[in-house]
Amino acid sequence: MNRILQYQDFRRFLQDFYDWKKRTSAFSWRDYSKMCGFTSPVFMKQVCEGKANLGKKATIKVADAFGFVGVERDYFFSMVMYAQAKTDEKKRFAFAEMQSIAKANKVHHIGAESFKYYDSWVHPVVRELAPAMPGAMPKEIAKKCIHEVSAREVKESIDFQIEAGILKKTGESTYTQTDKILAGETQSLSLAVRSMNRQMANFAVDAIDRFSAEERFVSGITMGVSNDAYGKIVDALRKCREEVQNIILNDGKTEQVLRLNLQLFPLTQKIEGAENEK
Template identity: 30%
Template sequence: MLNVFDYTDYRILLSDLYQQRKSEWAAFSYRYICNKVGIASAGFFTNILNGKRNISDELIFKFAELFGFSRVETEYFDCMVHYDQSKEPDRRKYYHDKMVVLRKTSIYELTAEQNEYFSNWYNVAIRELINFYPFNGDYEVLAKMLAPSITAAQAQSAIELLLKLNLIRKDGAMYVVTDKTVRTSNQTSLSAIHHYQRAAMTLAQTAIERFDRADRNISTLTLNISTAQFQAISEKLTEFQLTALEMAKSDPEPSERVYQFNFQIFPLTKCYKGEK
């Protein structure tokens, strides 16, 4: 079942929903969709998907009804449509912020008891790896899949922790994740988050030597800007994180690797507001 909240582009969502329904019921066609939502031509739906036509407020709710969205999913879908179709930056920011808030209601949040998840970087990496890697209990092989590699004992400890926290589960002889997206909550300790962030930054430092340039993307930028512009750029980074999540979700190719994305902006000088 597709998760509406994994998307920020409503056109990609509609395309994926169509593909999913089509695989389940062969009669689910563009013409069927158009008949249900009151569109005269099947070509109109094609144009929606390829960005040549927009949808009206009336169609927003007809599509939501067709695909069985809940109230919150419908509200999120409405925001996605207006975010895509709005031209004014202020309106786009308004709908983007609403999407961020609504997404928080749909994402699995770690509780205070689950702080241990962030105790080692490889706990997070292994859980992400299990999304596509067929792990069957061979800890030696699993340990060597990570870069840098870890010990079999560490891999086993991570699997046991993920099972205990209900972040993965056993499915026959294999292991699968229980939720697609995980985020921290206000119960997650700052010390646990900062511990993980420091580990991620250390991995970035060593990645310069561990990987060829073709396998990594590391760049820096030093700017002099106002506090207001810093906040605006930070908001853009938050927006990009949503985009990256969507791109990962809608990747047409099978996953091959786990990547670490670090987003950092910090001061290099004290603040100066002019002579007093």
């Protein structure tokens, strides 16, 4: 099976090890739990299925059972922290540790570039502005941004996107997008996408006072709904997003960079017994 440094999900690693052992021997979940020093015969099964977590002592037991030392041990601890952290701040710290260890050991994680792209509002804005301003220097692109960004940050973003294959350089300070639409809703990118959505939500609040009603569109509905209606509303919002994407794909020029947030979130807890009412 693959080296642990090639994984980003510790549960997947533990499951793959079990599957490998099962194929090559009469290995059981009881054997797995015993190997890792646990008395419960199903503990490792529950961990792999996400029904149980690894505490600090349990993490050490599993690391010892696999004989992890040095960077592999550090990586395993970071991977467990990343999966089980309750705050985005701790998740980001653990993920950064994982990426640092992997890079130092020349292990490339698929999706690492995508994570970096969605981690900051600067990258998607530069991705739109740079092709729309042929010949412009990073300082000129930075000045076009409503929110503060330095020329250095713009240059670093352009260099990163060229290396990642998001932008393509076609001439002196001239760029094109390799794809018109990028998607970022996969589970592996959830942390970075949450960061992006948080930044953009703050910009949306700022836009209420910064721009006139003619320059922005802000609208909302406060509503009481059933679970069935909620599903239908989400489906309608997805279709709306797809229609907007089609408009973008058929638009041949960029005169301004905008952000569209589709937000639907609870304002109350669930009402007990409401599902039984006619």
